[in-house]
Amino acid sequence: MGKVYFISDLHLGSLYPNDNQDIEKKVVRWLDIVKNDAEAIYFLGDIFDYWYEYKYVAPRGYVRFLGKLAELSDSGVAIHFLIGNHDIWMFGYLSSEVGAIIHLNPFVVEHYGKKFFLAHGDEVGWQPFTYRLIQSVFRNRFCQWLYSAIHPRWTFAFAQRWSAGSRKKSVAAGMQEQIETKALKNLEAFSGNYLKTHPDIDFFIYGHLHIVVNEELTDTTARLLVTGDWLNHFSYAEWDGVKIEMKTFL
Numbered sequence: 001m002g003k004v005y006f007i008s009d010l011h012l013g014s015l016y017p018n019d020n021q022d023i024e025k026k027v028v029r030w031l032d033i034v035k036n037d038a039e040a041i042y043f044l045g046d047i048f049d050y051w052y053e054y055k056y057v058a059p060r061g062y063v064r065f066l067g068k069l070a071e072l073s074d075s076g077v078a079i080h081f082l083i084g085n086h087d088i089w090m091f092g093y094l095s096s097e098v099g100a101i102i103h104l105n106p107f108v109v110e111h112y113g114k115k116f117f118l119a120h121g122d123e124v125g126w127q128p129f130t131y132r133l134i135q136s137v138f139r140n141r142f143c144q145w146l147y148s149a150i151h152p153r154w155t156f157a158f159a160q161r162w163s164a165g166s167r168k169k170s171v172a173a174g175m176q177e178q179i180e181t182k183a184l185k186n187l188e189a190f191s192g193n194y195l196k197t198h199p200d201i202d203f204f205i206y207g208h209l210h211i212v213v214n215e216e217l218t219d220t221t222a223r224l225l226v227t228g229d230w231l232n233h234f235s236y237a238e239w240d241g242v243k244i245e246m247k248t249f250l
Contacts, residue, residue, distance in 0.1 A: 001039075001112070001240075001241050002037055002038055002039025002040075003034070003037050003038055003039060003238055003239065003240050003241075004038075004039055004040050004041075004042070004111050004238075004239040004240075005034055005038055005040070005041045005042065005236055005237070005238055005239075006041075006042045006044060006118075006205050006225070006227055006236060006237040006238075006239075007041065007042070007043055007044065007227060007230075007236040007237075008043065008044035008045055008046060008047070008084070008120070008206075008207025008208070008227045008228075008229065009044075009045070009046045009047075009084070009207050009208065009210055009227070009228070009229035009230065009231070010023065010024075010027055010043075010046070010047045010048070010229070010230045011023075011046055011047075011048070011049040011086065011229070011230070011231055012024055012027075012047060012048050012049060012061075012062055012065060013048055013049045013050060013059070013061060013062070013160070014049035014160075014231075015049075015160050015161070020049075023230055023231070024062065024064055024065050025064060026230070026234065026249070027065060027230060028064045028065055028068045029249075030236075030249045031065075031068045031069070031072060032068070035071075035072050035075065035077060038072070038077045039077070039078065039111075040077065040078035040079075040080065040111070041072070041077060041078070041079055041080065042080045042082070042118060042205075043079070043080065043081045043082065044082050044084070044118060044119070044120055044121075044205065044206065044207035044208075044227060045082045045083055045084025045085070045086075045087065045120030045121070045122075045207050045208065046084035046085065046086045046087060046120065046207060046208065047081065047084070047087055048062070048086065048087040049086050049087075049160065050086055050087065050156065050159040050160055051086070051087035051088075051089060051090060052089040052147075052148075052152075052155060052156075052159075053089060053090065053091045053092070053093045054148055054152060055148070057152055058093045059156070066094075066097065066098055069098040069099075069100065070097065070098040070099065073098055073099030073100065074099065078101065079098065079099060079100045079101065080100070080101045080103060081094060081100045081101070081102050081103065082103045082106075082118060082119065082120050082207075083102070083103070083104055083120065084120040084122070084207065084208065085120065085122045085135075085208070088138050088139065089138075089144065090102050103118075105123070106118060106119035106120075106123065106124060108198075108201065111239060111241070112239075112241035113241075114202040114203065114239075115200055115201050115202050115203070116201075116202065116203045116204075116205055116239075117191070117194065117198075117201050117203070117204045117205070118205050118206075119205075119206055120206065120207050120208050121183075121187060121206035121207055121208030121209060121226070122135075122208050123135065124187070124190045124206075125186040125187060125189060125190035126186055126189075126190075180209055180210070180211050183208070183209050184209060184211070184213065184226070187204070187206055187209075187224065187226070188217065188218075188224060191204040191217055191222070191224050192217055192218065192220070195217070195220055195222055201222055202221075202222055202223070203222065203223050203224075203225065203239075203244060204217070204222065204223070204224045204225070205224075205225045205226075205227065205237060206224075206225070206226050206227070207226070207227050207229075208226075209226050210228065210229040210231070210232070210233075211226055211228060211233075212226065212227070212228040212233055212235050212246055213225060213226035213246075214237075214244070214245070214246045223244065225237050225244065225246065227246070228246070233248065234248055234249045234250070235247065235248050235249075236249065
């Protein structure tokens with residue numbers, strides 16, 4: 001019986017921190033280990049700090065990571081990608097080149113008799129109007145078509161600088177812990193409400209928050225997990241059919 005792994009927020013290609021190729025190599029070493037017992041690997045969004053597929057152009061880099069994913073997929077390991085708020089624009093390249101299964105929305109999956117609700121985390125629960133508006137623009141096909149008319153030279157540079165600047169700003173302002181606490185409460189509230197109409201869910205697993213969480217939801221037997229990141233925690237969740245654990249790759 002193979003294991004099921006959940007990992008998120010690698011932010012490959014990020015300008016902050018600037019040792020991103022070291023992170024990619026570390027992820028590849030992790031994949032080399034888990035490939036021996038993995039049945040499926042779920043990448044829960046923000047695997048890339050920015051990803052946009054043009055019709056004839058895919059983002060530069062990530063050759064070690066993508067090559068390893070292709071190897072695992074060819075060997076029979078199911079590779080699943082959920083889009084995150086940094087890598088929304090996956091259209092088909094990863095499916096055709098590495099055999100990944102792309103999920104554009106949260107979904108429920110069953111492994112070994114247990115049901116998992118999987119999402120990146122930014123698209124569930126309450127969100128400010130401005131954030132929801134930006135999400136709707138980013139996901140709109142006509143807006144995507146307009147955006148694709150801009151040369152990658154400009155779009156990639158702009159997106160990377162925006163991402164790095166936003167991350168630096170939140171860290172410098174000392175607001176990170178406050179943001180994380182509020183966002184976690186939002187996920188807890190959403191998960192609890194979801195259980196009222198879907199009581200058969202055993203695990204809620206999210207990324208996005210860049211914190212490590214493995215807790216039992218209040219007054220339920222369901223558990224909520226947040227898979228951390230690979231900028232600071234190098235964490236992932238592992239399900240072996242009996243227990244689910246949060247682990248760290250050193």
